[in-house]
Amino acid sequence: MISLIIDGIKVEVPENTTVLQAARKANIKIPTLCYLEGINAIGACRMCLVEMIEGGRGLQASCVLPAANGMVVSTKSKAVQDARKVNLELILSNHDKRCLSCVRNRNCELQKICEELGVEDVSYEGASVDRPLDMMSPSIVRDPNKCILCRRCVAVCNNVQKVGAVGATQRGFKTIVEPVFGKSLNDVLCINCGQCITACPVGALYEKSEIDNVWAALGDKSKYVVVQTAPAVRFGLGEEFGIPSGNSVTGKMATALHRIGFDKVFDTDFAADLTIMEEGTELLSRINNGGKLPMITSCSPGWIKYCELFFPDFLDNLSTCKSPHEMEGALIKSYYAQKMGIDPKSIYVVSIMPCTAKKFEKEREELVNDGLPNVDAVLTTRELARMIKQSNIDFANLPEEDFDRMLGESTGAAVIFGATGGVMEAALRTVADILTGEDLKDIDYKAVRGIEGVKEATVSVAGMDLNVAVANGTGNAKKLLEAVRAGEKNYHFIEIMGCPGGCVTGGGQPIVSSQDRMNFDPKVLRAKATYAEDANMQKRKSHKNAEVQQLYKEFLGEPNGHKSHELLHTHYHQRPKYK
């Protein structure tokens, strides 16, 4: 153990602890901007400066300063406060300060630190460069005028996701965070995952909003507007309304969507159950008929694009299942439309997703049936929160309603899709029942739960050993696939989610500040709420979903049948890294 004194308080910490982390143990919150725990610690912004009284000299950045025995530091001396303020004002000098119309207004780490440090005036009104916004990506808008060069997006994109779409270029005043050769994010190897957005402390990166399109559709009397919500949305949305992380708001969300005025409120969880029927059947058929193994899940469009860009030799391993919301969209415009006698051309499908890659996915040419896109608009969880606010809805105090029938029922297996390992567990629940012909009671596959980057398990079902693996975040997927490619690992089935933690911490979910991330891990809390909701469900296996059973009986026939292939399955293709 190491013992040091911070602001007169004696603190004991293990070795390899920074002074910043040590201070938090003594309930001292040193301000930070460029620091993002576990992702970025580069001492660049100088907000976390501390004054060395003993065991060192001058002012040091505490995020990269290892705690040492006998160290005495001050986090709030006059010298520290003055230096922080000067540095902060220099950051502000060329920052686009139009906060009132900024997407991160009141959820901005720069705003917050100005308040906390007591910045009253910006002493240096520096030259500002009016740089164009990059709006060409269907998922992400990049505004260099708001960027404070903290490099958190660069760290998450390069080091965590192993993509490398953006970097710091040029030098000095001209420094800018951008893709190579000044290209648009749309023309480089960006996988649209949006992890850069949730890492950004300010409004320099945000989703390409489709709210206006959705309001226009809702106001158009000739349109029948149907909404669906992804499994993970309900475990994050409450945070936008002051409900603490780790709470589910399923019922309130359904109420809010009804009140906004959607003609039907369906649940993508229904299609998650359907995905298990299709994907589970596909897996068993690949195993029994010598098909390509390991089969890899295809729910995450960020992962799919990563595979198309970086691992094209694995494209045949991908399940041909469309992602759940695309399945749901395809069924709304066929099965539901037929049954209700609605012209599919008048239907406008809105998907509420924890994801920015789904905005890219919905534009894929393959995801069209009878000339109509399966999904017309994708909103992130954050955009839904904005729509709820624009609708004057007191969300936190809403009563709880249910989803609408026909495409709205779901089981616990679908509920857990949003957490890493959830799709795997849901598939195992159904596959095990099919193989044994029983209604198994022991259905908690805990080996595939948890936030570790790569998990693996061998599951014995009906005399068969099923080798499975789960990866979350494309950096972990890379590690796993390289081991498979090298022949070091042999699996039957792999679940991959593009975002670390899975969809509950997707790029479209509510943003948790770097300071809050030091107190709790949203990956853990949102997953906990997910598994709690599953445990409370009456039905916890996808094949028990009565509306799914009815769909097969009345419309699809059987899983992986002709109609399913037409509506619910797709294909993939290699992509060039740069345009």
Next chain:
Amino acid sequence: MVNVDEKLMRDELISFIEEQKKKPGPLMPIMQKAQSLYGALTFEVQELISEQLGIPMSDVYGVATFYSQFALQPKGEHIVSVCMGTACYVRNVEKVMEKMIEELGINPGETTKDNKFTLEATRCLGCCGLAPVMMIDDQVYGRLTPSDVPDILAKYTD
């Protein structure tokens, strides 16, 4: 012929990268080698370095744009370096630069379409007594006025 040269340069760069990979901090020497071979770190060259080293191209590009020794496009036949140092600045070199931009039709850091001239804004050339000053290749031109520019350029355009 061109294709053979391309292939030779590519092979030489790849074997140099293989060699450098074994040492710590291989990126800078590789980029210097690539620039000396190709004359510039074009998109294709940076993509090759990124693939061979297994690092994101954004890392290569970041270094390429950080150091002025690296060029993204091949330079022209003649390099026009206009001094923007303090002494030249106070002696109105800006007007000379403006005239140069007008005559060549390019901004500092760019190369004319015919690959004849590359225009650069440079730091002090060390002959402040001649301010405002510029160099074209190894030749120094001092005590410049904007009206000198067309005549000087004419010497190089035949």
